[in-house]
Amino acid sequence: MDSEIQGQIMEKFRQGFLARHQACRQWKKSGRGVMGCFYGLVPREVVHAAGFLPVQLLEERDARLEDKARLLPFLCGMSKNITGQIYEGRYEYLDGILVGTVCDTNRHVLDIWAHRKVVPYLRLLRTPSKADHAAWKFYAADLRRLARELEQMGGQEVTEKRLWESIELYNQNRILMERFRSSRNTLGISAQDALYVLASSLVMPVENHNELLRSLLQTPARAWDKKSTGPGILICAMNLNMAWDIIRLVEEYGGRVVADDFTINARYGISLVPRQEDPFLALAIGYLRRVPAPGLYSFQERAESLAQQMNSSGAQGLIYLVQLYCDAYAMEYAVLKEKFDLWGIPHMRLEAEDNSASIQQLNVRVQSFLESLI
Amino acid sequence: MQDASTTPPDLKSMVKKLSAGASYRRMLAASEQGRPICVASAAVPVEVLYAMDVYPVFPESLAAIAAGIRKADEFFEAARERGFSNSVCSYTRCGLGIAWTQKSAFGPIPEPDLFITDVSVCCLHVTWWAYLEEHFKKPTFYMDMPATDDPWDPEYVAYYEEQIRAMVGFIEEHTGCRLHMDRLKEAVSNSDLAGLYWKKILELRRHKPSPVSFRNLAGEILPLVTALGEKDCADFYWALYEAYKQQAAQGYSPAQGGERFRLIWNGIPIWHHLQVINYFEEKGANFVWEPYTALSWGNKTPTGRLDPEEPFRTLAQKYTNILTNMPLHRRFQYFDQAIRDYQVDGLVMFSNRSCRPQSIGQDEVVEMVREIHGLPVLIFEGDQADAEGFSLQEAKTRIDGFLEILQSSKRG
Ligand code: SF4
Ligand code: SF4
Numbered sequence: 001m002d003s004e005i006q007g008q009i010m011e012k013f014r015q016g017f018l019a020r021h022q023a024c025r026q027w028k029k030s031g032r033g034v035m036g037c038f039y040g041l042v043p044r045e046v047v048h049a050a051g052f053l054p055v056q057l058l059e060e061r062d063a064r065l066e067d068k069a070r071l072l073p074f075l076c077g078m079s080k081n082i083t084g085q086i087y088e089g090r091y092e093y094l095d096g097i098l099v100g101t102v103c104d105t106n107r108h109v110l111d112i113w114a115h116r117k118v119v120p121y122l123r124l125l126r127t128p129s130k131a132d133h134a135a136w137k138f139y140a141a142d143l144r145r146l147a148r149e150l151e152q153m154g155g156q157e158v159t160e161k162r163l164w165e166s167i168e169l170y171n172q173n174r175i176l177m178e179r180f181r182s183s184r185n186t187l188g189i190s191a192q193d194a195l196y197v198l199a200s201s202l203v204m205p206v207e208n209h210n211e212l213l214r215s216l217l218q219t220p221a222r223a224w225d226k227k228s229t230g231p232g233i234l235i236c237a238m239n240l241n242m243a244w245d246i247i248r249l250v251e252e253y254g255g256r257v258v259a260d261d262f263t264i265n266a267r268y269g270i271s272l273v274p275r276q277e278d279p280f281l282a283l284a285i286g287y288l289r290r291v292p293a294p295g296l297y298s299f300q301e302r303a304e305s306l307a308q309q310m311n312s313s314g315a316q317g318l319i320y321l322v323q324l325y326c327d328a329y330a331m332e333y334a335v336l337k338e339k340f341d342l343w344g345i346p347h348m349r350l351e352a353e354d355n356s357a358s359i360q361q362l363n364v365r366v367q368s369f370l371e372s373l374i
Numbered sequence: 375m376q377d378a379s380t381t382p383p384d385l386k387s388m389v390k391k392l393s394a395g396a397s398y399r400r401m402l403a404a405s406e407q408g409r410p411i412c413v414a415s416a417a418v419p420v421e422v423l424y425a426m427d428v429y430p431v432f433p434e435s436l437a438a439i440a441a442g443i444r445k446a447d448e449f450f451e452a453a454r455e456r457g458f459s460n461s462v463c464s465y466t467r468c469g470l471g472i473a474w475t476q477k478s479a480f481g482p483i484p485e486p487d488l489f490i491t492d493v494s495v496c497c498l499h500v501t502w503w504a505y506l507e508e509h510f511k512k513p514t515f516y517m518d519m520p521a522t523d524d525p526w527d528p529e530y531v532a533y534y535e536e537q538i539r540a541m542v543g544f545i546e547e548h549t550g551c552r553l554h555m556d557r558l559k560e561a562v563s564n565s566d567l568a569g570l571y572w573k574k575i576l577e578l579r580r581h582k583p584s585p586v587s588f589r590n591l592a593g594e595i596l597p598l599v600t601a602l603g604e605k606d607c608a609d610f611y612w613a614l615y616e617a618y619k620q621q622a623a624q625g626y627s628p629a630q631g632g633e634r635f636r637l638i639w640n641g642i643p644i645w646h647h648l649q650v651i652n653y654f655e656e657k658g659a660n661f662v663w664e665p666y667t668a669l670s671w672g673n674k675t676p677t678g679r680l681d682p683e684e685p686f687r688t689l690a691q692k693y694t695n696i697l698t699n700m701p702l703h704r705r706f707q708y709f710d711q712a713i714r715d716y717q718v719d720g721l722v723m724f725s726n727r728s729c730r731p732q733s734i735g736q737d738e739v740v741e742m743v744r745e746i747h748g749l750p751v752l753i754f755e756g757d758q759a760d761a762e763g764f765s766l767q768e769a770k771t772r773i774d775g776f777l778e779i780l781q782s783s784k785r786g
Contacts, residue, residue, distance in 0.1 A: 015669035
């Protein structure tokens with residue numbers, strides 16, 4: 001019975017993610033706007049407070065999309081895939097797209113989208129890479145401008161009160177996500193399902209996601225399905241489809257993915273947007289160098305948090321999955337690698353394209369990595 | 375501006391003073407004199423470093439030199455050994471290789487004392503310098519410049535100006551060097567003159583035929599990187615300008631057999647095969663404009679001059695205007711203008727797999743150029759510093775084909 005309830009909740013997370021386009025169209029029908037966010041550095045609270053639904057642009061596996069994008073061959077598959085989706089009209093419901101720079105590619109594909117006028121509103125956020133008083137002030141001013149622009153686009157007025165309410169909702173989401181992350185093994189939720197919980201948080205209304213998380217966390221603990229006693233793995237990735245594939249590969253070779261780490265959720269739960277006098281300033285403080293984007297987050301903290309996650313989840317090895325041609329994450333790995341080596345954390349980098357053939361090619365490497373951990 | 379009645383310095387002796395080899399020797403001398411050595415990136419307001427007696431070393435430039443004399447392989451290898459994916463920019467891989475091995479193409483390099491980078495150039499600059507910081511455990515400063523569509527927005531310039539002041543504080547704290555305003559004004563004034571003559575040289579290329587070869591300019595850019603702010607640097611560009619002016623008066627053209635085609639080169643030069651440019655020139659094609667020379671260096675302020683009396687503000691305006699941080703529509707405007715001003719016949723777009731920020735959007739620029747100007751375009755792929763997979767013969771074949779198209783479109 002308990003597992004049936006849990007199964008129903010999990011299904012809602014899955015559908016929240018899988019049926020996101022339909023849900024967004026439905027939302028539009030209610031007369032409210034939808035704003036695309038290109039990655040985790042976009043403060044969704046401002047979008048939410050203006051009455052728009054913030055949805056992260058996510059990859060979809062479909063080999064045709066890459067060709068449709070007509071981008072340079074040495075750009076990452078993520079940008080090609082999302083561009084292909086936009087050109088194909090899969091995001092036709094978007095009122096705009098906000099880009100928070102994590103790399104040169106995501107910053108400049110925006111230019112191409114602007115050139116092709118893919119959505120009515122495209123906005124590059126002026127996100128500093130530092131986190132000091134000057135940077136917070138500068139970013140807060142940009143967020144304030146963003147709020148005014150969203151209001152003019154037909155959003156609701158972003159009053160301080162509204163913004164605080166949004167901040168509160170997202171902070172709750174962070175706290176709940178962190179609780180979920182630390183208890184997902186005792187809840188008996190598989191790594192694949194856990195990914196749906198994360199993925200849906202990127203596209204669902206935060207209120208609904210919070211509600212689902214609360215219900216999930218209330219379901220009784222279940223014995224961890226110990227079909228496999230193989231080595232536990234922590235997986236670092238930024239492409240959801242690729243992560244699902246690697247989880248399957250790990251399981252195929254007798255391992256278990258016991259923890260995962262994505263830009264958007266790593267340390268997400270513990271870096272809350274603080275209470276400040278000015279909510280825009282609070283957001284600047286809450287986001288700048290707080291979201292673990294490569295280079296825009298302390299490597300030391302990131303490495304330490306991964307080491308700590310290894311510890312708490314009982315993982316024996318770490319798989320760091322990089323999208324081919326993603327120099328941002330490729331560079332980050334090179335920095336982290338030295339620390340992992342120093343700390344004796346067994347780790348492996350996998351670099352692939354987001355397609356089944358490319359991932360399947362990695363199976364020998366996954367297998368031998370798992371064997372090396374036994 | 376220099377007094378028109380004075381004689382320009384002798385070009386040969388200036389070249390000697392500012393060559394790549396000379397800049398290496400100056401670095402050793404600076405280190406021996408106990409001057410702090412700072413590993414700085416492109417787009418760091420280097421005038422400030424000169425004014426403070428800090429000697430800057432530029433890894434991008436060392437990487438370009440190493441690639442140019444085909445001595446970069448061991449540095450790439452060092453990066454590979456440390457887990458760097460080949461998809462990471464070759465300047466970064468090579469620059470890190472140089473840092474780890476502590477030697478450049480000319481010989482050993484002294485241990486640096488501090489690190490400064492400007493994060494707006496490309497995203498790698500944050501990670502790259504973070505890596506150096508980790509490795510050398512030395513003080514590191516990040517000049518923060520958020521991505522923007524409007525580099526001269528006063529609020530943005532003010533933010534950057536604050537960064538420059540913070541950089542001064544950082545240097546003072548970690549080196550004991552002090553900033554003297556008169557030295558800074560002098561450095562800005564020298565930089566202004568160097569930039570001014572650079573601009574005049576570029577303008578000479580409007581002449582038909584253009585007297586200036588891109589092959590030469592690629593080498594002559596070095597002092598703008600390694601000696602900006604020094605009087606020698608300003609003198610060098612003055613002498614260079616005078617020499618090119620004379621050549622223009624004589625109707626000289628680097629294009630052999632006369633200038634048949636006037637072209638634009640988009641991208642960083644292919645340092646490991648600069649012969650590609652020579653080949654164009656052999657065939658009567660001359661490059662008359664490049665974003666790399668025209669938009670990356672010199673006085674990139676709204677007025678085209680630097681104001682030594684407002685050194686921080688003027689440097690902020692100059693350094694917020696970064697080519698790789700420019701939105702596509704502004705890049706296109708520059709192309710559009712240059713095509714008209716320089717009477718261009720065709721474009722060569724170097725699709726550089728290393729430099730995403732320069733290459734991305736190229737196809738869209740080509741589209742706009744074709745739509746408005748209908749010019750032939752050659753796109754070829756490669757890498758500015760990593761010669762792997764590059765075939766000169768293949769490049770030549772493609773260039774031949776392109777020149778034929780240019781020929782027939784001219785006839786048409
Ligand atoms: S972070 Fe990597 S995968 Fe994402 S857009 Fe940038 S290069 Fe592509
Ligand atoms: S990616 Fe481009 S801007 Fe960045 S270091 Fe490489 S060549 Fe320079």
